[in-house]
Amino acid sequence: MNRRSLLKGGLLAGLTIPFTGVSDVIAKPIGGSKKAKNIIMMVSDGMSIGTLNMADLYSNRILGVSSKWLGLYRDNKAVRALMDTASASAMVTDSAAASSSWGGGMRVRNGSLNVGMKGEKPQPILQKFKEKGKKVGCVTTVPITHATPAGFCINIDNRGGQDIIAELYLGLKFDVMMGGGHKYFGEKRAGGNLIPKYLTQGYKVVENRDEMLALNNNKPVLGLFAEDGLPYEVDRKHDKNLMKSTPSLAEMTMKAIDLMKDNKDGFALQVEGGKVDWAAHSNDVSGLIFDQLAFDEAVGKVIEFAEKDGETLVIITTDHGNSNPGLFYADEADKKFDSLQNFKHSNTWLLAQLNQSFSEQKIIDLIKENQGFEIKPDEVKSLLNHFKDISPNQLYNESNLPFYEYGKILGKYTDVQWAGMNHTGDYVELTMFGPGSENLKPFIKNFELHNFMLKAAEMPASFLVKA
Known part of the structure; x- marks a missing residue:
């Protein structure tokens, strides 16, 4: 495995933001603080600051408590910074390049997983941790072969090769890999069913919540709980069968x-709230906020563990913004925003139920029943017209649903508006709790987190990526 210096002259020639060394990130030597035996990195994928903000507003107003993430700020429990999110090919990154910056310690072009602009293949961080005896793993609400978990695990030049990524994971024998993406492992996989091979290699393969909860630590685990991404949390919470079959x-x-x-x-674990990003791409306000709250629930549980454990560094962040949603001023903004508590289903679920043969009243009734408000007949006509106008190949929209048009309609009833339907180049929140967090400076570049984690865990100097 390649542990050599990978960032020598000219590697980042295509990027206007220069590489800076670890000394620029770490205020004092991490060796002077307690070692992080465990590292948990939590990523709410595609989380604009407005998403974090609105989830906290909802939590305070409807649930009566602060969100766990912002509660760390209110209680002065965590260290906070801003992080840039550029890739080697653009100021606006995709999830593959973003995760690779953390996983491989260098910037790569969008679409690539730990393959540099000159073909360099840095050893991904979970491979490093595994090599030194730690247990390692990833959990996510999207396919486990998706860009964010894969960026911590493997080297491949095309993030789209998820069936290949599934096979690459087999050889790594990581300890826990759980999420969606059954179609990239099972009988529907283009290259053949991999699950028998995983079983032969000693894996325990689980496919529902009960099987997962019954696991012990005798074998490495592959958990596959959906064909593609897991259901949105707002849909899961309002479906008894999904609550029984699908873990949060x-x-x-x-x-x-x-x-x-x-x-x-010890161990190293990456946790991803991947459907936050998908909801932002879809301008889906209930999908977005309730999946962010589901991520926040995981944050709270992890912090509880870390507080008791005392040897765990928790990193909470996002890889990039997406669509920059926010609650906008209006006379009844508070009331409209609070109406989100009436949503039983995501836009994806609802729009998939619609049929152009439905009467206007049937559509009005369907929306009122599942999202709590009554749209106007002219809005129904506009929505149906846009079923014919959808641009093909829209990201995470294989069914060509009119997300944009419906997002605009919803904005009238919730006062949540969107700036677009794609990633943004924002600087993002970076939060740390536990040993090593005291060394975080107020602003860092995304790729610098790789060495930061290694130093916090006191990994060998040969593992560090050097400028």
């Missing part, structure tokens, strides 16, 4: 910790 992100996270926490050399 918090449940997956705590099971992963439970399976790895007794290892004498």
Whole structure:
């Protein structure tokens, strides 16, 4: 495995933001503080600051408590910074390049997973941790082969090769890999069913919540709880069958910790709220806020563990903004925003139920029943017209649903508006709790987190990526 310096002259020639070394990130030597035996990195994928903000507003107003993430700020429990999110090919990153910056310690072009502009292949961070005896794993609400978990695990030049990524994972024999993406492992996989190979290699393969909860730590685990992404949290919470069959992100996270926490050399875990990003791409306000709250629930459970454990560095962040949603001023903004508590289903679920043969009244009734408000007949006509106008190949919209038009309609009833439907180049929140967090400076670049984590865990100097 390649542990050599990978960022020598000219590697980042295509990027206007220069590389800075670890000394620019770390205020004092991490060796002077307690070692982080465990590292948990939590990523709410595609989380604009407005998403964090609105989830906290909802939590305070409807649930009566602060969100766990912002509660860390209010209680002065965590260290906070801003992080840039550029890739080697653009100021606006995709999730593959963003995760690779953390996983490989260098910037790569959008679409690539730990393959540099000159073909360099840095050893991903979970491979490094595994090599030194830690248990390692990833959990996510999207396919486990998706860009964010894969960026911590493997080297491949095209993030789209998820069936290949599934096979690459097999050889790594990581300890816990859980999320969606059954179609990239099972009988529907283009290259053949991999699950028998995982079983032969000693894996325990689980496919529902009960099987996951019954796991012990005797074998490495592959958990596949959906063909593609897991359901949106707002849909899961209002479907008894989904609640029984599909674990929440918090449940997956705590099971992963439970399976790895007794290892004498500790563990490293990546946790991703991946459907936050998908909801932002869809301008889906209930999908967005309730999946952010599901991520926040996982944050709270992880912080509880870390407070008791005392040897765990928790990193909470996002890889980039997406669509920059926010609650906008209006006379009844408070009342309209509070109406989100009446939503039983996401826009994706609702729009998938519609049929152009439905009467206007049937559509009005369907929306009122599942999202709590009554749209006007002219809005129904506009919505149906846009079923014919959808641009093909819209990201995470294989069914060509009119997300943009419906997002605009919803804005009238919730006062939540969107700036677009894609990633943004924002600087993002970076929060740390636990040993090593005291060394975080107020602003860092995304790729610098790689060495930061290695130093916090006191990994060998040969593992560090050098400028």
